[in-house]
Amino acid sequence: MSKTMKLAIAMLLGLTASAMAQDIKVGAIFPLSGGAGPDGQGVTNAIKLVAQQINDRGGLLGRKLVVISKDDESTPAVGVSRANEMIAEKADVVIEGWNSPVTLAMQPILARAGIMDITATSKSDLILNGETNPYAVRINSSNSFDAEAIANYVANTLKAKKVAFLTQNDVYGNGFQAAVESEFKKLNFSGEVIRTEKFAFKDTDFRVQLTSLKGANPDAIVVTSSSNSSGLPALVEQYRQADVKSAFVGAVGIMLSTVFKVAGDANNGIVSADIFFPDLPPFTTFPEAVAFVSAYKKAYGVDPDKGAALGAGALQVWAHAVEATKSLDRKTVAEAIRGKSIKGTVFGDVQFLPNGQMQPRYVMFKVVDGKNAKLEALQ
Structure with a gap:
């Protein structure tokens, strides 16, 4: 060459x-x-x-x-x-x-x-x-930050006396529940946690847990789920089918567009919080x-x-x-x-905090038109 x-x-x-x-x-x-x-x-x-x-x-x-x-x-x-x-x-x-x-x-x-x-x-x-x-x-946002927002709403705005949890049984769900209960103690919450039901991430049938919760009749049920396209829409629909009267309070960030797309108006009345919305201030x-x-x-x-x-x-x-x-x-x-x-x-x-966590800014909301993913800011 x-x-x-x-x-x-x-x-x-x-x-x-x-x-x-x-x-x-x-x-x-x-x-x-x-x-x-x-x-x-x-x-x-x-x-x-x-x-x-x-x-x-x-x-x-x-x-x-x-x-x-x-x-x-x-x-x-x-x-x-x-x-x-x-x-x-x-x-x-x-x-x-x-x-x-x-x-x-x-x-x-x-x-x-x-x-x-x-x-x-x-x-x-x-x-x-x-x-x-x-x-x-x-x-x-982290579980601990989220827990403060949700616990404050349940205790001070909703003024619930009997609270239940419907919790995804993993490090996310269990960690969030523990954090909320810890926040209740900080708030000197006068109510009590009367029932906890758990489920796996891949579950899509929640009828047993919902029957148990309906029988307990809490003022509010705090729900975690990260299966937003499958498990959570099924849970929302079954919640309505079971005619549970307790307030459905979703963990921060679980009410995404995929849930509205599948479960539609079954989402109406659900309360939750999040840190971003495409059509609400201050993001607009x-x-x-x-x-x-x-x-x-x-x-x-x-x-x-x-x-x-x-x-x-x-x-x-x-x-x-x-x-x-x-x-x-x-x-x-x-x-x-x-x-x-x-x-x-x-x-x-x-x-950002020194540990690498971005400081979150929350907006509490209620779903008013689940079919069209319309929300009402509560604060």
Whole structure:
């Protein structure tokens, strides 16, 4: 082989390597199938949309973002496998987490590989305890923050005297119930918890639990569920069919568009809280939120729900920190987020606590037209 040909090949290989180096790989690990599949697809779509918006503005550090999407099937073992695949594919950051057990299984895998890991949705307080990921960052509100909002509504607004729980039996559901009960004690709640019924994430038949709760006749039933496309709509419909008279108080973030789409007007009267709404203030006053909602609706034909906003916010926050530090290093980027303020996200200007938790701002609401997903703000 001539020197000229060798030089040409070397130059070609160099150009190819340089082109490959231009891509920044953004991993997205969410359920894309099963009971939470449509929700995970919405989050993933939002991440892809924001990546495209960043690319349209010239990319990040002058480089193109490429989103690598994987299905964790809402199963910890599958999540671990997907995390290892992200490591093999040399992802620069991984945005993950619909189910807390899956996030907790993936965290140490990604941390040991030195990959920046941002939790978009999973709520367990254990995610930010620092033991498996000292540089953890979470966009969604946590169980403990959520519990304060819900406990205050049940005790001080609803003034319930008898409370029951219908709880998803995993680290998310059990953690949320424990946090609410702890908040009741802080509030010197004069009522009592009279019954707890539990179910598995994959359950779709809740008639036994609902019969038990109806017999107990509490003033309010606090409900957790992360199966927003399957289990929760079934639960809502069966709740109405059983003619349970108790107030249905949903945990923060469970009343998503997928629930309204399936269960329709069976959702009417449900009270819950959340940290993002596409058509309610203050979000309608944030330029980034307005632009995101418009672009998402144009791309996918529907308004983005809170899950989609969390995916978008996760990538926006990370990209802001990368631009500010001119680095992709996990520690450097994490320290530019944890305990800091980040401007210009779908959630407005946001503040992160030192442990990596984004400070949430809640809006309590009641469903007034479930078929058309119309809500009434209660505060």
